[in-house]
Amino acid sequence: MAEAALSDDGAELCLLAVPKKGRLYEKCNQLLAGIGLEYKRAPRQDIAICPSMPIKIVFLPAKDIAQFVGEGNVDIGLTGQDMVAEADVEVKELIHTGFGKCQLALQAPIKDNITDPKMIVGKRIATSFPNLTKQYFASLADGSADAKDTKVRSISGSVEAACGLGLADAVVDLVETGTTMRAAGLEIVSTIMRTETVVIANPHSTHEQIIETLRKRIEGYLLARKHKMIYYNVAKEKLEQAMTITPGKKKPTLTPLADDDWLSVGAMVATSDVNNIMDDLQALGASDIFVVDLNNCRA
């Protein structure tokens, strides 16, 4: 266990790890701002203290976050499920954030026409996920002698280039849009796992209360990001139909208007549905339809 970080008054600080660069950096930074964790980070420093909570933020490579949270050096962190699986550590998965979605896939050159992952057993694989790759091939080969012959070479970046360079017959790497894969002349042979960014915590952390506060704040922030508030006026006789279009999270809020035959309705709606909902309400005869962004919320 690492030496505990202390606040000015000597209390132990909860360590929160976020990716220091790469794909997840910007999204995680927005999330920190959204949950009120402002911090000052000196140039080139990977540690920052939060004035508003007894928390020290550590900026680490996404790969190390899973390892450090699992081993208890850090209390809570944000990283990919792929990194957690690769590190093979025991962590509590607190929240699926819905961002950083992609898949870890076995990819081979299109020209080789590999139709079954078993065709790659015994060949050379390049990856930055050596543990998951070895496990995958062990399960594929059912313990046959060929499984041991599959050579897994660990490389840290630009994995897709390995086949073109003659270093490997196939690669295991992340695919989101497939642009990188196609540019390298590769195609997916099989999906090893689907992954997204998760909030993880060490199961034995002594900072249970702070972790719980962070969990609630992050959940509220993510819920707000996925929803908007819609407000509109509707004739009382159309209320029942309007409520089927906007049922709200529990129920919509109804407010009387100066005109006894009409009501004002407020309801939470999914961001992805908001335009269809406005179309449907307008077609029903609702008027003065407004949509308002949510900064944060609690269910």
Ligand SMILES: Nc1ncnc2c1ncn2[C@@H]1O[C@H](COP(=O)(O)OP(=O)(O)OP(=O)(O)O)[C@@H](O)[C@H]1O
């Ligand atoms: N193309 C992608 N689309 C969505 N999520 C991704 C993508 N690539 C990576 N991720 C997610 O982001 C995590 C970190 O990936 P990233 O490549 O940024 O890490 P890194 O290796 O630490 O950074 P860098 O590549 O800059 O060294 C991955 O473990 C995965 O969960």
Ligand SMILES: O=P(O)(O)OC[C@H]1O[C@H](OP(=O)(O)OP(=O)(O)O)[C@H](O)[C@@H]1O
């Ligand atoms: O399917 P796509 O949308 O093309 O995304 C996949 C690429 O994204 C990641 O790399 P990244 O661009 O983060 O850089 P890296 O190779 O340096 O890790 C991953 O390692 C792939 O190379």
